[in-house]
Amino acid sequence: MRYSKEHKDETRRRIVAKAAVRLREKGLHGIGVADLMKEVGLTHGGFYAHFESREALVIEAITRAMDASIGNWNKLAGTQDRASQRASIVEAYLSPQHRDATGHGCAVPSLGADILREGARTKRAFAAKIEEMVAALGEVIGEGDPAQRRAEAVAAMASMVGALLLSRLASGELSDEFLQAGRRTVLGTPDAPADSSEAPGGARARK
């Protein structure tokens, strides 16, 4: 063999990693095989030594991206009390950093709509990962019995995904308002339950 097994595995890993970033940034059809391989420093013909088809790579890249989210959440489990864990996750998810780092963020807001139009294989893989995300989230942020924890995770995920997507879509002021609203919805209303200190136009503290 020209290259060791490790070399081939490493090349494959680099392709998947790059795809996981670029697909989230540019959409499920936003980058082609040729451009992707060029970014990894190779030519497009070699792609099919690693993957059966473009779709196979897409599924792997998505899986990898979502496993990263799940892994981050699992790592947090048991490190603090549940309320603090919830706060950590929500603050990170609804931060301007996450909003602006599409390529390295959660795949649900950036690729969700795209996935709905893909083939059954891709859709199934994504749906399975969403189940895992809910389960992981329930373990880290939920309180009470399993059903209660799951319900909290489901609700939190919906608000976080919607707030992040809308904060990316909205311009200026409103973008931060979505992040802020999402934090309040999921964490309760810590600072001011019904005050009017958030008059439009005011600067909005983050974090």
Place this chain on the structure above:
Amino acid sequence: MRYSKEHKDETRRRIVAKAAVRLREKGLHGIGVADLMKEVGLTHGGFYAHFESREALVIEAITRAMDASIGNWNKLAGTQDRASQRASIVEAYLSPQHRDATGHGCAVPSLGADILREGARTKRAFAAKIEEMVAALGEVIGEGDPAQRRAEAVAAMASMVGALLLSRLASGELSDEFLQAGRRTVLGTPDAPADSSEAPGGARARK
């Protein structure tokens, strides 16, 4: 002139209407000029008698789709007390019907992620419509002073968009759980604040 002015306007309207449906269903690049014109009963060459470019049509179709949402909400204003209006909107938005009717539903969950990768013109048009949606929603469902109403609208929109998107992505059981969770988040927890009657596996009443 071969056809009256009304005839041309009518043709144009049919193209925009069909595009508004198909784009939401199949994504911003999911239907081409030729197929779209065929669905309207014409050939593709005639397209450019109506639109400067495909992008121009896309912007118009999106605008039309979002105006429909805004119009629906505005129509409701003042017909009931605000709490009932809120319930009407949320029940409709997070209904299985809306989940399953991508082509006729809210453009935000179905096209939001696509929009982020489009040109500045498309992005600006979409952002402006999101502002309008928030404003309309605040008028119909919000309580209190304007800032408070706006904050409620922003929060409600985030939860509704996220819940709908996730309910489309999730398979089986979890799909309904997202709709249910979204309803509870936005409407409060009407039936059972912290009970465990929603054990996984149980049938879930809708409406």
Place this chain on the structure above:
DNA sequence: TGTACATCAGTGAACGCGCGTTCACTGATGTAC
């Protein structure tokens, strides 16, 4: 009222381009002897 001409929404072939995939080939390295 009747006729010749102008208009222009719609037609359909053609274009240039980018894409996913295929395939014959290369050449560095592991392996057999």
Place this chain on the structure above:
DNA sequence: TGTACATCAGTGAACGCGCGTTCACTGATGTAC
């Protein structure tokens, strides 16, 4: 240790296809006379 051969990750031209856009043309109808 040294040499001939086999392997296979990676190369780059070529393919078939679909897309957005252009353009010369058509032909039904409005308008001028």
